[in-house]
Amino acid sequence: MGEIVEVRFHGRGGQGVWTASLLLAQAGLREKKYVQSFPAFGPERSGAPVTAYTRMSERPIRIHSGIYNPDVVVVVDPTLLTPEVAEGAKPESKLVANTTLRGREVRGRVKAEGLETWILDASSMAMKILGRPITNTAMLGALIRAVELVKLETLLEVAGERFTGRLKEQNLQLIRAAYEEVVRE
Amino acid sequence: MKVPEKQILMGLNGDEAAAYAVKQVNPDVVAAYPITPQTIIVERFSEYVADGLVDTEFISVESEHSALSCCVGAAAAGGRAFTATAANGLALMWEITYIASALRLPIVMAVANRALSAPINIHNDHSDAMGARDSGWIQIWCENSQEVYDACIEAWRMGEHPDVQLPVMVNLDGFTLSHTLENVLTLPDEVVQEFVGERNFMRVRGHMGEAEFRLDPERPLTIGPLDLPDFYYEHKLHQVEALKAALKAIPTVDEEYWEVSGRKYELIHPYRLEDAEIALIGLGSTMGTVMHVVDELREEGVKAGALKLRIFRPFPEEALKEALRGIPAIGVLDRAISFGAPGGPLYMEVKTILYEEDDRPIVVNYIHGLGGRDTPPDLIRSIYKNLDQARVRGRAEERVVYAGVRG
Numbered sequence: 001m002g003e004i005v006e007v008r009f010h011g012r013g014g015q016g017v018w019t020a021s022l023l024l025a026q027a028g029l030r031e032k033k034y035v036q037s038f039p040a041f042g043p044e045r046s047g048a049p050v051t052a053y054t055r056m057s058e059r060p061i062r063i064h065s066g067i068y069n070p071d072v073v074v075v076v077d078p079t080l081l082t083p084e085v086a087e088g089a090k091p092e093s094k095l096v097a098n099t100t101l102r103g104r105e106v107r108g109r110v111k112a113e114g115l116e117t118w119i120l121d122a123s124s125m126a127m128k129i130l131g132r133p134i135t136n137t138a139m140l141g142a143l144i145r146a147v148e149l150v151k152l153e154t155l156l157e158v159a160g161e162r163f164t165g166r167l168k169e170q171n172l173q174l175i176r177a178a179y180e181e182v183v184r185e
Numbered sequence: 186m187k188v189p190e191k192q193i194l195m196g197l198n199g200d201e202a203a204a205y206a207v208k209q210v211n212p213d214v215v216a217a218y219p220i221t222p223q224t225i226i227v228e229r230f231s232e233y234v235a236d237g238l239v240d241t242e243f244i245s246v247e248s249e250h251s252a253l254s255c256c257v258g259a260a261a262a263g264g265r266a267f268t269a270t271a272a273n274g275l276a277l278m279w280e281i282t283y284i285a286s287a288l289r290l291p292i293v294m295a296v297a298n299r300a301l302s303a304p305i306n307i308h309n310d311h312s313d314a315m316g317a318r319d320s321g322w323i324q325i326w327c328e329n330s331q332e333v334y335d336a337c338i339e340a341w342r343m344g345e346h347p348d349v350q351l352p353v354m355v356n357l358d359g360f361t362l363s364h365t366l367e368n369v370l371t372l373p374d375e376v377v378q379e380f381v382g383e384r385n386f387m388r389v390r391g392h393m394g395e396a397e398f399r400l401d402p403e404r405p406l407t408i409g410p411l412d413l414p415d416f417y418y419e420h421k422l423h424q425v426e427a428l429k430a431a432l433k434a435i436p437t438v439d440e441e442y443w444e445v446s447g448r449k450y451e452l453i454h455p456y457r458l459e460d461a462e463i464a465l466i467g468l469g470s471t472m473g474t475v476m477h478v479v480d481e482l483r484e485e486g487v488k489a490g491a492l493k494l495r496i497f498r499p500f501p502e503e504a505l506k507e508a509l510r511g512i513p514a515i516g517v518l519d520r521a522i523s524f525g526a527p528g529g530p531l532y533m534e535v536k537t538i539l540y541e542e543d544d545r546p547i548v549v550n551y552i553h554g555l556g557g558r559d560t561p562p563d564l565i566r567s568i569y570k571n572l573d574q575a576r577v578r579g580r581a582e583e584r585v586v587y588a589g590v591r592g
Contacts, residue, residue, distance in 0.1 A: 029196045032186050036367050041360040062473035064361050065561040
């Protein structure tokens with residue numbers, strides 16, 4: 001991986017994809033890393049496929065353009081596993097997917113045989129813990145297990161500040177469970 | 186990253202950085218109308234007002250023309266006034282931009298640069314601010330959110346400098362900066378408060394003797410009366426002088442800001458120019474990407490350099506000439522078109538100041554990124570390559586290149 005790690009999140013409008021990229025950046029910031037977080041610019045439509053991006057580095061980030069060759073792709077919505085999500089991926093890139101499929105099935109769907117794949121049924125997990133299929137926080141837990149961009153404690157700290165009350169406890173539980181259960185396949 | 190003592194590291198996008206800085210400045214009046222991609226500035230600031238974190242009078246107006254008009258009134262009454270806009274909003278302010286500067290009112294305005302309609306487009310380019318380049322405002326251009334934060338503090342001191350007394354526009358690229366969260370080091374409120382201090386006024390001769398140049402019932406003045414051929418021309422020359430004075434005043438403000446923040450800003454920021462054979466000049470966030478590419482090219486043995494123009498108005502002519510001397514080929518990046526002109530606005534000005542140089546370099550204009558078209562490293566590389574070909578050939582094949590456009 002290069003000096004700057006570039007992460008691309010795929011989800012649908014309303015699933016908290018930008019929030020995921022922001023929380024990851026804020027966790028990086030908490031660890032005194034250099035970060036950038038931005039959405040795919042433009043109008044948002046609920047339910048339409050959307051992307052959001054995070055850059056992270058130990059050195060200042062001067063680049064200010066889009067991300068075309070992500071080091072890590074995170075797919076928050078299981079219905080988005082199409083070749084589009086693997087677009088621009090490098091041979092050493094990683095894919096972290098919310099899915100009930102096996103790793104090789106995921107690679108088949110996205111047509112990227114060589115991609116290091118991490119899988120988690122985040123939707124079921126979120127239904128069980130949150131009672132809703134909102135998987136952005138779960139996928140962050142899975143992501144930092146696949147690539148240690150930030151420490152789990154840091155992510156929990158930042159997520160803990162984002163939510164309050166019951167929602168806070170549930171999200172923290174969800175991040176921990178996702179971190180434990182995501183597997184490389 | 187290292188966080189200096191007493192500073193706080195925050196994750197802010199460009200809009201939030203502007204709003205946060207202005208909150209710390211705590212101006213008397215903020216009058217604004219929301220327009221994408223500036224909206225976050227107004228939203229955040231109205232939250233600060235609602236939460237009682239500032240003493241500011243927040244005026245929700247029905248148009249940008251009114252927003253700037255309110256600022257004119259507030260600043261003429263002696264207050265500190267701030268507004269923010271973008272694109273068509275700035276276009277609607279056009280009449281008042283000239284009034285604000287000619288009345289010598291040091292208003293601060295953030296512009297989240299966005300393409301002008303038509304066709305309607307909410308994304309970044311510089312056509313809005315370039316349309317205001319002759320309006321007599323100081324223009325600061327920011328590369329990242331940190332620079333937005335710092336500029337929104339420094340701007341007050343630049344505009345209010347006793348020799349200057351002019352409004353200041355802080356330009357941040359729409360979305361690329363306005364909606365991108367980055368590391369921002371912030372100063373404590375009291376440090377900002379102490380740095381901006383109290384507003385400075387010009388001393389003028391009024392109806393009742395010498396007075397501060399502001400509307401005050403105790404010492405009445407007329408601001409903005411009819412000014413016919415007998416005086417209008419002279420008053421325009423005052424504006425010329427004020428902008429010349431700004432070239433000297435801005436570095437003194439930068440120097441003081443450096444002392445309190447540890448961050449050193451200059452009129453222009455040359456980057457690896459010492460032995461450069463090819464160099465790109467430009468404004469805003471693209472210059473970060475350009476410098477990123479310069480580092481890569483240098484590793485490959487290409488003698489590339491860059492120059493970020495932080496202050497576009499007043500145009501830092503002498504500093505630019507000095508920095509560019511001896512570079513055989515210069516590319517000027519314009520994120521705007523001046524329709525019917527020989528090239529983009531920045532290109533024409535750079536070329537003009539180089540005309541009297543003994544060794545005139547090759548100057549090529551690269552228009553790019555209109556309507557939010559991305560300017561990635563690959564495009565910058567192709568621009569450097571094109572420029573190097575011109576250098577080797579001794580002339581540019583095309584003087585104005587539309588980079589990144591489909592045939």
